[in-house]
Amino acid sequence: MLLLLGACGGGGTSPAVAPAGAASSPGMPASAPSTSSKPLSLQAQLGEKIFLDRNLSGSGRMSCATCHDPAFFHGPPNSLPVQVGGAFETEFGTRAAPSLRYLERLPAFTGTAQTAVADLRGGLMADGRVDTLAEQAKLPWFNPREMDNGNAGILARKLRSAAYAGDFGRAFPPAAGASAPDDDSLVSQASQALQMFQLEDPRFHPYDSKFDWVQQGRAQFSNAETRGLRVFNDPQRGACLTCHPSFSSNNAPVAFTSFGYAALGVPRNADLPNNADAHAFDLGLCQSKRSVMQGRDEACGFFRIPSLRNVEHRPVYFHNGKFSSLEQVLRFYATRDTDPAQWYPTVAGQVQLYDDLPAALQANVMRNAPFGPSRLVSDADIADILCFLRTLSDGYPGPATPPKPGCN
Template sequence: MYACSKNEDEITPEETKIVFLVPSNFPAPTYNFEDNKLTNAGFALGKKLFYEARLSADKSVSCGSCHQQFAGFTQLDHRVSHGVNNCQGKRNTPPLVNLAWQKAFFWDGGVKNIETSPLNAITDVCEMGTDLETIVALLKNTTPYPDLFKKAFGSPEINSQRVLKSITQFTAVLVSCNSKYDKVMRKENGTTFSSTELAGYNLFREKCSSCHAEPFFTDFSYRSNGLDITSADEGRSHITGVNTDFGKFRVPTLRNIEYTSPYMHDGRFYSLDEVLEHYNSGIKASSNLDPQLKNGIALSTGEREQIKAFLKTLTDNEFIKNTLYSET
């Protein structure tokens, strides 16, 4: 069993061996499991921790609260993340998908390792509002966690490293690669684009793919796409300290974009029509605007419909509905 499997709705981690395999239309991943052996027990523990609200300061928020499977592991209809005590963050929740291929995480690329990426949510006062020491103490005294850690790691010891490694065994296996687009690329079962989808794909490659590169539909770079003359969020420059990075954010993946609204780092757009209209007529000449966007991206009404039709071929319903990733 692996993340890109098919028709596994009824399978649980205990019933089928979980392994990580690279889809044939994907390159080699950045992360591997050499120092974090992937096992059924480790995956099951990581999933339980991912959905464990008692890890947060007020026992109300889990990783899965902001990363909802039915919304492509982002947060449906929330412009920005909502954490403990109904606190609102400043950025839109990014989807958790194909993380094993990423070299940096979050909108500003502030974390370089998938295993340490949960620390931001754990410690942020507007997300989980706690710390690893408190979480470890809780888990040591909460059934069935000592037994689950023993099954996953061979001893009941619970420490911060094991907490992070087990969560990674879950999140790194969240691979989305069975959309219609993927099946067309892999020539599976004679799957083909409709004429509208194909026209949209050709338009996309012409006008959008320099940033949203296949097969992940992001090139993982940081760019300003002209949302404002002066960004209210400093973006990448908060990490690098470089002025030319002010207002730049990581190019987001477009996989499962049909499910992951609202869009942009601040969640300002609720529909793909709004997004496409921004590129057509709404780009602001910010000082760090990406040069490729200085003249916008002109799109007729018909072209927008074609691009939207193509973008919907990036929906991976097998990923969205796979109960292997679900809380219950």
């Protein structure tokens, strides 16, 4: 995994450094504005009701929207590193709740037992353990730390007594003479409805950030935003684009993720209840329980590379919610290896590098730019990258809007 491009799946298509001001650079595709206001299908409409239904939980108080709140960019509405669920709302989760936006182009997991970790792609969850949004929905429903519904029978009973129970027959017309769906089929229909809702509802993927406006030639970056993009793309400095590409190859809007995996050595978060056990580690990809990942220690510490859209609005960052400000995240990238004592605990005069991985697996952590023995990203660069990242937020009102404070 130590080859940077390989690790992040540049796939050879990345421009070395895209010139600043993406809109004016040749070969930069104009992203399609998502102005489609097609009405949702019956399945998607049913999915929205299910998404918001708090009754579909052991506590009776938790819906999908509790952790993935549409008003908070489909992410968590609070700054807890992990959310609290379960029948009595006493069980802490093990990972930060992500935003559900921009998952519509995430591919299913691809790779075999022989595929280099660097080339693995796709899959939902930080460790890529499920392939479809429908499959995914069954995880929170039955997770005792989340919605905790017990079993399919209990959930099906709630679905049959919901105000929208009649919608199932219309959204999933039964074959002539077929009997009513059994518990498992009803739960599968509900999960299919959730998938269609997330795929169809444009609020999950509006592509209407300032970045998109600039790509379409309808707005211009400020000087600071332009400088930020330049450091972001520079392979000798930020090198962010190797994992979070700021370009797309097929005229699609930019995803800001290669959909691959990387090991950053994010510091251990002592605030996670799960981490009270000093021997417990969240190893990510190598623990995904996929058969092709069995015994692959070289995949430990790898987590899926997230999109950076709306990243300024995330209350906590990284899979373990270790950081609570975007600036901290950028400082971590810039100084992890030049000033490690700032990030990792010191025990008996020794800085405990990459302390969220057992010693034997720490060699998996990537050391290429922006990491490494010399500092490649300055404080001024950090300020500029921040300005650039703040152009990735949905709902840009239009070119009359001044740049964010400090981003002229």
